[in-house]
Amino acid sequence: MAKHNIPSAIRGTQDIFGEDQERFGHVVETFDRVRRLYNFKRAELPVFEATGVFARSLGESTDVVSKEMYSFEDRSGDSLTLRPEFTAGIARAYLTNGWQQHAPLKLATHGPLFRYERPQKGRYRQFHQIDAEIIGAAEPQADVELLVMADQLLKELGIDQGVTLQLNTLGDSATRAAWRTALVDHFEKHKGELSEDSQNRLETNPLRILDSKEAQDRPIADSAPDIDEFLSDDAAAFFASVTSGLNAANVAWQRNSRLVRGLDYYRHTAFEFVTDRLGAQGTVLGGGRYDGLIQNMGGPATPAVGWAAGIERLAMLVDTLQTPKLDVAVVAENRDRESEAMALVSQLRRGGVSTEIFATGSPKKRYNRAVKTSPRFIASLDVRDGEKTQGLSAQGDEADDRITSLFDNRAWLKG
C-alpha cells in the first residue's frame, strides 16, 4: 500500500476530502453565517508568531508550552512558533494594530492550529478551530453574548443533543490565587494518597487534580475546598449576571465547580460544551474570560472573553449531509458530437448551471458514467442513422425552466 518513494503525510495531519470535507465545510460555513448574525468581524491572522507570544501568555509550565509547541528558528535566528491556539495571537494583533480604537471589538476567525501530541480520535497535530473573541468588554453581557452564540451555532449544526454547557467561575486574580493556595494546602495534606500523575500535577498544575479521572484521586478532589468560599463580592456578582443572562436567553447550562481551564490566562467565566459521543475528546467548544492577558503582553489593561471549538470534533457530530447534486451531465455518445458537447457545457456553466461533461473513454459507457453521478438532468448528444439527435431528460420529476431554456437555445449546435 504505502509504496516506496511516495512521500507520506506527516503524522497527525489529515487530507480532508469527500464526505469529511463536506462536513468540515458545513461547520465553517455555518459558523460564518452565525457570526454575522451576532455582528462579529472576520480577521485573518498569521499561522506563526514569535515564540514569546505563546510562551508567556499561556503559561510556561502548561503542557501546551512546555512540550507541545512546534517551535523553530527561521533563517535569521529568530524563534518562531506555529500557533497552538488563537487567543494569544489575536491579543498580539489587537495591540500591534491599535485595534483599541474599535473596542469593544468582536472578532471571529478560523484556521489551522498545531500541537505536538499523540494523535487520537478527534485529536490531530494539525487541527482546525473556529474562534470568537470580544476584546475590550468588561461586562458580563459579553460573556453571555458569546455563550448564546455558541449555543445557537450548535443548534444550527443540529448537534446540540447530548451536548451540555458546563459553566464555572475562576474568580478574579485575587480569588484565583487564594483558591489555588488553599487547594495546594489541601492536596499537600493528602499527597501520599494521590496518584503519581496527580503528585506531578501538584507541582505543575494543581487545579488539574480537580478533574482527575483516577479513582484514588476522586475522594481527595471531591473534598477539596470550593471556589465559592473564596469568591470576592465582585466576582460573585459577575458570575450571577452571567448565569441570569443565560437564563434570560434560554440557554441551558450546568454549574461545574470542578471545571478548570488548562491555560493560565483565564479569569472569571470558564466554560466547556461537552459531549459523550466522542470518547476521550469530549470537549467540543471551550473558552472563558482572560482579562489579564493583554496587559501581561505589555498593553493597557483590557478585559476580554472568547471561545474556540474544534472543527473536526464538530464535524464528527454532524449528521450525514446530502451533497448538492450536479445540475446537468452532458454526454457525447458519439465522437462526432464531442466539440458540440463542450460548447453546450460552456453555455450551461456561463448560465450559472453546474455541469459535467462525459466525452472521454468508450462511447458506449459514457452514459452509464453520467448516470452514476446522479445528476438532476442528463443531456445526451448522439448520432443515429446518420442523424444528429439530442435530448434533455430530468432524472427526478422536477422541472427547471432555466436549464431547459439554456438547453433549448441552440447556439451550441453547429450546422
Add this chain to the structure above:
RNA sequence: GCGAUCGUAGCUCAGUUGGUUAGAGCGCCGGUUUGUGGUACCGGAGGUCGGGGGUUCGAGACCCCUCGAUCGCCCCA
C-alpha cells in the same frame, strides 16, 4: 511521553495448524450484448503482503526493531 489492537490491489476485505506462479467484490480500462439506457457476459491493467532485520528447506502468516493508523492514559478544542 505510557499502554493496547491493527497494517494484504485505487477502495472494502479473504488468505485455513508457515508449503508450489497471492485471491474476491467494487472501481478503472477495453470488447461483445442491449439500444434511450445505471443490463449481462468476456478480457485487461494494477500488489517488492507498511518498511528493515531474524527464525526456517520454505514466511503474507512466527520473533525483534521501525513507521503509520485506531482506541485508552495524559493533555486539550
